[in-house]
Amino acid sequence: MLSCVQLFFSLALCTLTAAAIAETERHSRPNVILLLGDGMDQQQLTIARNYLVGSDGMLVMDQLQSLSSVRVQTVAPTRPGRSVYVADSANTATTLATGIVTSKGRIAMDYRGTGELPTIVELARRAGYRTGIVTTSSVTDATAAAFATHSVHRKCEGPMDLPAAVDWYGAKIDCTAQAIERGGPGSIAHQLSSAGLEVLLGGGRRYFEQAAYGGEKRPLETALEHGYFVATDSDSLAEAPLQRPLLGLFAAVDMPVMWQGQSQRKAEAVTHSTASLAATSFPCVANPEAAAGPSLKTMTDKALAVLGRDPQQGFFLLVESASIDKQSHARNPCGHIGEVGQLEQALGSALDFAKQQPNTLILVTADHGHAAQIIPDRRSFSFGDKAFHSPGAVARVQTPEGSVMMINYATSVADDELHTGTNVPLLAEGPGADTIPAYLTQADIYRLMVRFLNLQ
Numbered sequence: 001m002l003s004c005v006q007l008f009f010s011l012a013l014c015t016l017t018a019a020a021i022a023e024t025e026r027h028s029r030p031n032v033i034l035l036l037g038d039g040m041d042q043q044q045l046t047i048a049r050n051y052l053v054g055s056d057g058m059l060v061m062d063q064l065q066s067l068s069s070v071r072v073q074t075v076a077p078t079r080p081g082r083s084v085y086v087a088d089s090a091n092t093a094t095t096l097a098t099g100i101v102t103s104k105g106r107i108a109m110d111y112r113g114t115g116e117l118p119t120i121v122e123l124a125r126r127a128g129y130r131t132g133i134v135t136t137s138s139v140t141d142a143t144a145a146a147f148a149t150h151s152v153h154r155k156c157e158g159p160m161d162l163p164a165a166v167d168w169y170g171a172k173i174d175c176t177a178q179a180i181e182r183g184g185p186g187s188i189a190h191q192l193s194s195a196g197l198e199v200l201l202g203g204g205r206r207y208f209e210q211a212a213y214g215g216e217k218r219p220l221e222t223a224l225e226h227g228y229f230v231a232t233d234s235d236s237l238a239e240a241p242l243q244r245p246l247l248g249l250f251a252a253v254d255m256p257v258m259w260q261g262q263s264q265r266k267a268e269a270v271t272h273s274t275a276s277l278a279a280t281s282f283p284c285v286a287n288p289e290a291a292a293g294p295s296l297k298t299m300t301d302k303a304l305a306v307l308g309r310d311p312q313q314g315f316f317l318l319v320e321s322a323s324i325d326k327q328s329h330a331r332n333p334c335g336h337i338g339e340v341g342q343l344e345q346a347l348g349s350a351l352d353f354a355k356q357q358p359n360t361l362i363l364v365t366a367d368h369g370h371a372a373q374i375i376p377d378r379r380s381f382s383f384g385d386k387a388f389h390s391p392g393a394v395a396r397v398q399t400p401e402g403s404v405m406m407i408n409y410a411t412s413v414a415d416d417e418l419h420t421g422t423n424v425p426l427l428a429e430g431p432g433a434d435t436i437p438a439y440l441t442q443a444d445i446y447r448l449m450v451r452f453l454n455l456q
């Protein structure tokens with residue numbers, strides 16, 4: 001508008017431009033950008049906020065139009081309606097992608113693992129929208145997979161997993177029934193390579209290069225047959241043409257995280273003394289392995305350039321910061337703080353894009369809660385004969401605002417911390433964001449997106 005005032009001598013041109021913009025907006029189709037922080041509950045957000053912007057500061061997420069509390073639902077694999085109170089990423093992503101509550105491990109399948117559930121990516125494609133998925137994990141990992149593929153279990157990632165997959169406890173999973181020669185859809189990687197996504201960016205090269213099994217080609221071969229431009233590093237991602245479907249595989253499995261503890265410190269068993277308290281704290285530093293990129297923001301920028309190049313088509317884009325979860329499993333506070341930071345930067349890109357195409361609904365949510373929590377600092381050590389300390393592992397993180405934040409992990413005595421059963425946040429910006437209820441379910445988020453894209 002400023003340029004219209006300044007260029008008063010070309011008023012006719014200016015009026016025409018404004019009319020053209022209005023006309024474009026009238027015909028522009030809606031876009032949905034769903035940003036997902038894996039394991040990003042309010043504890044994770046508070047930990048990240050304290051470190052990234054200080055306890056008085058506000059994250060980009062904190063400045064969106066609405067904040068709601070989301071109920072996370074899971075059912076048992078054997079009995080419909082029997083609640084399970086702690087979820088995994090597969091069943092929750094399935095609910096977000098299909099609107100149906102299912103059992104742990106399922107990838108867009110019903111609770112028994114026998115019926116495929118149509119996903120929002122499939123519905124959007126059928127309606128002519130472009131679709132894309134960006135993640136910092138392997139693109140075959142549970143969250144990404146549940147939006148565009150169907151699998152009895154999340155571990156059926158690559159061709160060689162079909163006869164050899166095992167679950168978290170080492171029990172064998174038989175994925176051979178989904179082999180192509182047996183009439184199935186193939187491994188998750190194979191399905192992704194032919195799912196028709198315009199953009200698929202993340203890690204997972206290992207699964208796309210695996211040898212054929214049961215009638216399935218190497219997924220990378222299938223992707224090339226479907227016309228994909230394949231990027232393998234930051235340079236090739238930057239060079240990728242906007243007009244071709246884009247597959248980016250930047251790591252063998254998961255992409256490196258942005259931050260780590262100084263001297264690679266993580267949470268440790270409690271020191272039963274206050275004598276060496278000062279020596280137990282540490283700040284976060286950059287992880288050199290992540291320096292070459294691409295970052296989640298860089299991948300999101302490219303995805304938006306490909307998907308949003310034609311406002312008349314509209315798109316659905318999932319952007320996942322996956323290692324908030326993985327670093328909380330590993331008791332690495334700097335790891336998960338940095339990955340919330342990555343989601344913040346990607347959200348910044350989404351908000352910038354929405355200024356150009358206002359018919360864009362931006363949603364930020366999580367799939368489930370996680371182990372990390374903030375506990376009182378010095379009280380967690382022993383004083384004299386009295387022990388107050390946590391039975392778990394703790395990390396004393398030096399924050400940039402000059403304090404110490406004690407992070408506690410105490411859900412497991414094994415190497416791997418566990419998910420928790422709390423509600424997760426939903427933050428929203430865009431048309432209708434201010435009408436989202438204060439309390440809803442993950443299935444409601446699916447219905448909200450489907451309504452906005454006018455898919456039903």
Ligand SMILES: [Zn+2]
Nearest residue numbers: 325326329419
């Ligand atoms: Zn997890």
